[in-house]
Amino acid sequence: xxxxxxxxxxxxxxxxxxxxxxxxxxxxxxxxxxxxxxxxxxxxxxxxxxxxxxxxxxxxxxxxxxxxxxxxxxxxxxxxxxxxxxxxxxxxxxxxxxxxxxxxxxxxxxxxxxxxxxxxxxxxxxxxxxxxxxxxxxxxxxxxxxxxxxxxxxxxxxxxxxxxxxxxxxxxxxxxxxxxxxxxxxxxxxxxxxxxxxxxxxxxxxxxxxxxxxxxxxxxxxxxxxxx
Numbered sequence: 104x105x106x107x108x109x110x111x112x113x114x115x116x117x118x119x120x121x122x123x124x125x126x127x128x129x130x131x132x133x134x135x136x137x138x139x140x141x142x143x144x145x146x147x148x149x150x151x152x153x154x155x156x157x158x159x160x161x162x163x164x165x166x167x168x169x170x171x172x173x174x175x176x177x178x179x180x181x182x183x184x185x186x187x188x189x190x191x192x193x194x195x196x197x198x199x200x201x202x203x204x205x206x207x208x209x210x211x212x213x214x215x216x217x218x219x220x221x222x223x224x225x226x227x228x229x230x231x232x233x234x235x236x237x238x239x240x241x242x243x244x245x246x247x248x249x250x251x252x253x254x255x256x257x258x259x260x261x262x263x264x265x266x267x268x269x270x271x272x273x274x275x276x277x278x279x280x281x282x283x284x285x286x287x288x289x290x291x292x293x294x295x296x297x298x299x300x301x302x303x304x305x306x307x308x309x310x311x312x313x314x315x316x317x318x319x320x321x322x323x324x325x326x327x328x329x330x331x
Contacts, residue, residue, distance in 0.1 A: 118167045119177055125161050126153060126183050136197060153185050206303060206328045215298035218266045219291060222304060223279055225259030261287040263302070265295070284309040285318045288325060303328045 114122075129135075131149030150157035158178075159171045178185055212218050236245035261274040261283070272294050276283035292300060304310060306329045319325055 114167065114169060114173065114177075118162075118169075121165060121167065122158070122162050122169065122174060122177050123181050123183060125158055126178070126185060130157070138197060155185060158185055202329060206330070209301055209303065209328065212301060213299065216301060217295045217298055218301045218303065219263045219272075219295070220266065220303045221261070221263040221287070221291070223259055223261040223284075223287075225279065226257035227260065228257055259283070263287070263291050270294075279307070279309060281309040281312040281314045285315060288318070288322070292322060292325060298324070300325045301328055302326065303330060305330050 129145075130151055130153055131146035132144050132151040134144050134151070137143060144151070150160075155171050155175055159169060159174045162169050162174060209218050239245050257277070259276050259279050261276065263272040264270075265272075272291055274283075274287045274290055276286070288302070291302065302325055304327065309315060310327060310329070319327070
């Protein structure tokens, strides 16, 4: 068998590795929240997102003579994605790591403490529907007309789940404002009269409003732990 047949590879394995490694780097033009709560990029003239074009330009900047199609083939062969992956779990809160650590510690809560997970949904509309109209001549079920209006009877549902035993506490209200949220917290507190009460919930505005913060100061047993 004759060796040396075919076109030589123009890109070395070391260069391929450097191209693949670019995906792991933060784009130099991407804005990031700094400890000072300001946003700035390492290089404002650089790309804010990795695309095939910006990756090709970055590779050429490293002295690698490569085309856009070659970058695409290399990344696909390695199973790499060059598009930015977005996730709702990513928080811009500079204190998120500390909050997340505190929340995870509640898997083993302090002695005598109670942990509940709270949330709400809505508005929903409790309603009953008339019986179906029957069957059409061609054998299909006749459907009722859909009413998309919410109307004045809309209802919001609050719920809390006690982690240690699965006990649920629920409440309905006409809105998801601070007043109703405080009423819901009062129900949770009344159902758990002893020990500290850790409430894991989201950061809806009713949780952080001035009136809710003032209410919480009068109920020191309740400690909020936001999920994001």
